[in-house]
Amino acid sequence: MAQEYKIKGLSALDLKNGEKREVEVEGIENGKVLLARVGGTTHAMSSNCTHYGAPLKLGVLTPEGRLTCAWHGACFNVGTGDVEDAPALDPLAKFDVYEKSGAVYIKGEEATIKASRRNPNVKCAAQGQEKVVVVGGGSGAMGAVQALREQGFKGEITIISKEPNLPIDRTKLSKALIADKSKVEWRSQDWFDSASIATVSDEVKNVDFKSNSVSTKSGKSYSYTKLILASGGTPKALPLPGFKELSNIFLLRTIPDVQAILGAVGEKKGKNVVIIGSSFIGMEVANALSSNNTVTVVGMEEAPLERVMGSEVGKIFQKLISKNGVKFHMGASVDSAKASSDDGSKVGSVSLKDGTSLPAYLVVLGVGVTPATEYLQENGGIQLEKDGSVKTNESFEVEGQSGVYAIGDIATYPYHGPGGNGTLTRIEHWNVAQNAGRSVAASIAKPNVAPKPFIPVFWSAMGSQLRYCGNTPNGWDDVVLQGQPDEAKFAAFYGKGETVVAVASMQMDPVMSQSAELMRRSKMPSLSELRNGKSVLDVGLPSEVKI
Numbered sequence: 446m447a448q449e450y451k452i453k454g455l456s457a458l459d460l461k462n463g464e465k466r467e468v469e470v471e472g473i474e475n476g477k478v479l480l481a482r483v484g485g486t487t488h489a490m491s492s493n494c495t496h497y498g499a500p501l502k503l504g505v506l507t508p509e510g511r512l513t514c515a516w517h518g519a520c521f522n523v524g525t526g527d528v529e530d531a532p533a534l535d536p537l538a539k540f541d542v543y544e545k546s547g548a549v550y551i552k553g554e555e556a557t558i559k560a561s562r563r564n565p566n567v568k569c570a571a572q573g574q575e576k577v578v579v580v581g582g583g584s585g586a587m588g589a590v591q592a593l594r595e596q597g598f599k600g601e602i603t604i605i606s607k608e609p610n611l612p613i614d615r616t617k618l619s620k621a622l623i624a625d626k627s628k629v630e631w632r633s634q635d636w637f638d639s640a641s642i643a644t645v646s647d648e649v650k651n652v653d654f655k656s657n658s659v660s661t662k663s664g665k666s667y668s669y670t671k672l673i674l675a676s677g678g679t680p681k682a683l684p685l686p687g688f689k690e691l692s693n694i695f696l697l698r699t700i701p702d703v704q705a706i707l708g709a710v711g712e713k714k715g716k717n718v719v720i721i722g723s724s725f726i727g728m729e730v731a732n733a734l735s736s737n738n739t740v741t742v743v744g745m746e747e748a749p750l751e752r753v754m755g756s757e758v759g760k761i762f763q764k765l766i767s768k769n770g771v772k773f774h775m776g777a778s779v780d781s782a783k784a785s786s787d788d789g790s791k792v793g794s795v796s797l798k799d800g801t802s803l804p805a806y807l808v809v810l811g812v813g814v815t816p817a818t819e820y821l822q823e824n825g826g827i828q829l830e831k832d833g834s835v836k837t838n839e840s841f842e843v844e845g846q847s848g849v850y851a852i853g854d855i856a857t858y859p860y861h862g863p864g865g866n867g868t869l870t871r872i873e874h875w876n877v878a879q880n881a882g883r884s885v886a887a888s889i890a891k892p893n894v895a896p897k898p899f900i901p902v903f904w905s906a907m908g909s910q911l912r913y914c915g916n917t918p919n920g921w922d923d924v925v926l927q928g929q930p931d932e933a934k935f936a937a938f939y940g941k942g943e944t945v946v947a948v949a950s951m952q953m954d955p956v957m958s959q960s961a962e963l964m965r966r967s968k969m970p971s972l973s974e975l976r977n978g979k980s981v982l983d984v985g986l987p988s989e990v991k992i
Contacts, residue, residue: 467501535563580649585882586604590604590642675878680814710807721809731766741803742766742773780797857869864918914957915939944971
């Protein structure tokens, strides 16, 4: 039952427009709320982001009342507490706030104040003729099915996923190698049951676009009125001698993959681990395994992530992870995997083309993914792109198929962020998949509502937390660094001409979140202005969104 609680040390609601302030709640141990003033009204809400708990006082508040977390770009509406952008799933709790007798009070339940969140309203008894089938159980699927229920969709919803678990926070697999599904599953089975969302563990083998049905490996068929293709990516293997034949060589995508890697590492310390690929996955796994093992990263670029981040920034990441004992062989090409002298069925070393032999008790491949669209390859109802992805419009609706959508790793869509100009692009980011799922849900639940634009955001753990926003479908030709790069405290602004198309930062919050909001409004400073020392944190945010 809601009770009245006094705010410590506050005699009046004296916040200015655009100001936010974290305050303590009397009578509740560690009880805090966030006050934010927008448009002449002061709002009281949960103080921490519902994603990973970041203090929202560090975030970015816009004139129209969007509050964006400084860590991973989750966005909330301060008027309602509702989620506006991924990766948060739970909305913020809202509280009545008012002045009384020379003090400020809120009204709320103690448990809700402590939880710093509220549960989304998804309970539903499915009814009617509408049937949404979702192929895949990743970030995009989770974003879509929850948003469908939040936005009032009452029809049947079925998720068909070949993974042996409910939708998970996949980012924790490579960053922390968490193998316990209870620690990475977003929602419990009870939650899906209460929302009348059926979860099916099976593999889709074909889609009949004429009869509106999906068939699975087990021989079952599921009819649909709307179809969401969210089947994700398939990690690439290496077509080189030894890599197919020998064991203890792993890909990383699922919980069983993590379990297999940790099982091979075992409890005994000091294993020789070779990571092939200086990608985000490769670098994160190297960082996660470095504390108790001898880890070596092999990359074809001159610096890790050079293609995406540039050599100068890539070397910052290399330096950070090297401090944890990770060794690097950059500018290197792999020749083959050799068998162990102790067990000819297992890998024992990795040979490079320059003749170097790297001892390897186990190998993890981080050489990219391909769209998981095998079930569509022989389908006459859809034409896949050259990379195996599915072409969509701005609403993520599949070209030539009404009521069929593609999101996440398999979707190639027109990008309208800075420098995009509608260029078709495929983005393998967790946030993009979930935001696309939310967008599709809105299109299904409210067909006349235009899709809401979002700026791609991702993050990584490589000795320090990396934040990134934007995208470079047409490349970038210059980068401006601010901060102290030698100390891994920096903001990197990637430009195509004078237009900033992407921003990466470490230890410079909330630069990334501020930049994402400026990008939405076409108000990012030019590359020349940033080179001359201008700070994005000094640029005001107009209300109008222009992408």
